[in-house]
Amino acid sequence: MALKIANKLVLYLLKDHTVGLLAPLANASNVQIVRHRRTKHWNPKFKLLRAQKVLKVDLPNFNEKVEEMSEEEIRSKMKEHGLLPPSVGGTSGAMQSVRFLEKKSKTMMAIRKIRQFEEEFDTPEFCAEATKIYIKMHEMLASKDKDNMIDVVTERAYPEVMHNIESKTIHWKYIKNIELPRVVQARCTDIISKENIFAQITVRFHTQQILAIYDRFGRLMHGSEILAKDVLEYVVFEKHLANEYGTWRVHAKIIPDWLPPKEPSAITYKQKTEPPTEEETPVVESSKDAGVSKESNSPSVA
Known part of the structure; x- marks a missing residue:
């Protein structure tokens, strides 16, 4: 109410040309009244306490690149903020956990993609099927069944298996499973077109087996028919999902870096007999020469 009365009073004074101070503003068409707001507190009694209520915070420099800093500089910065520098083992463990989560998410997405073509796909059932394919492949390899081997291995793995x-x-x-086979990784990819999709699943096998290899002479080259060995393998199975009649087949074997290298089998070969040289050839006297020599050396008869 008081503000309205003040505005009316100002307008009245502007209309009155006799007012000397407001005379220059009388001819102004647009007059804007500026009111200054009071920013100071009305009670100056607690001015010091109000100033102490506000704390100045040193903000970090976000434009500073950590990659360009040395290890000592990083440690000093962390000490300034009261943080303990991470150990090397902790950093590597964190990186492994992050990579594990990334791989697990990709595997889950790939399995979801496989279920779009196979609605009843289940990883435990697939591991049982993969075990049958794995055993069948090795039995065909032992019997050298080249004609039916292509049913359980892909075109890429066939020359490696039959080598x-x-x-x-x-x-x-x-013999048996030491641990149940499990899926460790799954991937799907499209080739040439988006509808032409291939799927690959890596299965971990930890089994007990017997293997013995004999050469063409029947001599043992590798393994034993009596002793069983524990075998840890990572086998990749592949399937052409876009093909209605596609089947899961062995595609490759992954050998981790931490596995010890296997000793190569002994190679047998036929030893060649070289003909004797001239120096090694023995000199044999003929019968005539021997007889002449004997007659010449015999005493004469009178």
């Missing part, structure tokens, strides 16, 4: 088995006798036997 260097000629003139050899293979005895292989699957």
Whole structure:
């Protein structure tokens, strides 16, 4: 109410040309009244306490690049903020956990993609099927069944499986599972077109097996038919999902870096007999020469 009365009073004074101070503003068409707001507190009694209520905070420099800083500079910065520098083992463990989560999320997305083509796909059932394919492949390898091998291995794995088995006798036997097979990784990718999708699943096998390899002479080259060995393998299975009649087949074996290298098998070969040289050839006297020499050396008869 008081503000309205003040505005009316100002307008009245502007209309009155006799007022000397407001005379220059009388001819102004647009007059704007500026009111200054009071920013200071009305009670100056607690001015000091109000000033102490506000704390100045040193903000970090966000434009500073950590990559360009040395280890000592990083440690000093962390000490300034009261933080303990992370140990090397803790950093590597954190990185491993992050990578594990990334791989697990990609595997789950790939399995979800596989279920779009196979609605009843289940990882435990697939591991049981993969075990049958794994055993069948090794039995065909032992019997050298080249014609039916392509049903359980892919075109890429076929030459690697059949390499260097000629003139050899293979005895292989699957005994039991030390640990149940499990899926460790799954991936899906499209080739040429988005509808042409291939799926690959890596299965971890920890089994007990018997393997013995004999050469063409029947001599033992590798393994034993009596002793069973614990075998840890990572086998990749592949399937053409876009193909209605596609099947899961062995595609490759992954050998981790932490596994000890296997000793190569002994190679047998036929030893060549070289002909003797001229120096080693013995000199044999003929019968004539021997007889002449004897007659010449015999005493004469009178």
